[in-house]
Amino acid sequence: MKTRLCRLFFEIEQNGQAKRYSLAPLSAEEIGAGFVAGFKVTNRSEEPQPVYLVRVRENGVMYCTCPAFLWEQRKGQEPAAPQPQPDAMCKHCEALAACGAVTRNMLDVLKARTKLLDAAEQRIEQLTKNRDIEREAACRNADSLRRTIADLEGRLHEVTQRALQLQTSLSAAQAVTPKRRTRKVAA
Numbered sequence: 001m002k003t004r005l006c007r008l009f010f011e012i013e014q015n016g017q018a019k020r021y022s023l024a025p026l027s028a029e030e031i032g033a034g035f036v037a038g039f040k041v042t043n044r045s046e047e048p049q050p051v052y053l054v055r056v057r058e059n060g061v062m063y064c065t066c067p068a069f070l071w072e073q074r075k076g077q078e079p080a081a082p083q084p085q086p087d088a089m090c091k092h093c094e095a096l097a098a099c100g101a102v103t104r105n106m107l108d109v110l111k112a113r114t115k116l117l118d119a120a121e122q123r124i125e126q127l128t129k130n131r132d133i134e135r136e137a138a139c140r141n142a143d144s145l146r147r148t149i150a151d152l153e154g155r156l157h158e159v160t161q162r163a164l165q166l167q168t169s170l171s172a173a174q175a176v177t178p179k180r181r182t183r184k185v186a187a
Contacts, residue, residue: 009044012095019045021092023101026053034058036110039101041092054092056102060110062093069093 008023026038030053038055041064052066063069069090089097096102 008101010095010099012091014091019043021045021095023096026055031055035063037102037106039096041096052092054096054102056107056110058110059114060107060112062089062097062102062107064090064092066090066092 009020010023011018011020013019020043022042022044024040024042026040030040031038032055034057035055036058038053041052041054043050043052050066052064054062054064056062069092093102097104097107
C-alpha cells in the first residue's frame with residue numbers, strides 16, 4: 001500500500017483576527033512521560049512560525065506550551081497573578097477539543113480513571129500500613145509469648161528441682177527412721 005500524506009489545518013478566530021494552524025500528532029517519544037496523547041500545533045500565520053505542543057496528561061488534563069497556558073498555570077502563585085481556574089485551557093487546547101482531535105469524553109474517562117487509581121493507591125497504602133501494624137503487633141505478641149513460655153519453663157524447672165529435693169529428703173528420712181512396732185491384738 002502506498003504511503004499517504006494527510007495534513008490537518010484549523011483556524012482560530014480571536015478578536016476578529018483568524019490565524020491558521022497545522023496539526024501533527026506527536027510520536028510516543030515526543031509525547032513524553034506522564035502524557036497519553038499529543039499534537040504539534042504550528043501557527044502558519046506568523047513568521048517565524050511558533051510551534052506549541054498540546055498534550056493530554058494521564059489524569060485527563062490538557063497541557064500546552066504556549067505562553068497563555070503557562071500564565072494560566074502560574075495564576076495564584078505570584079503576588080500580582082489572579083487566582084487559578086480549574087481545568088483552564090488555552091485557545092489551542094480549546095481548538096483541539098472543538099475539532100474532535102481530543103474529545104471531552106476521553107478527558108472525562110481519563111479523569112475518572114485517575115480518581116479511581118488515586119483511591120486504589122490510597123487503599124493500598126492504608127492496607128500496607130495496617131499490615132505493618134499487624135505484623136508489628138504479631139511480633140510483639142510472639143515475643144511476649146516467648147517470654148511467658150521461658151518464664152513458665154523456668155518456674156517448672158525450679159518446681160521440679162524442689163520436688164526432687166523433697167523426694168530425696170523424704171527417702172533419706174525414711175531410711176534413717178526406725179520402723180515402729182505394731183501391737184498385735186488378740187482375737
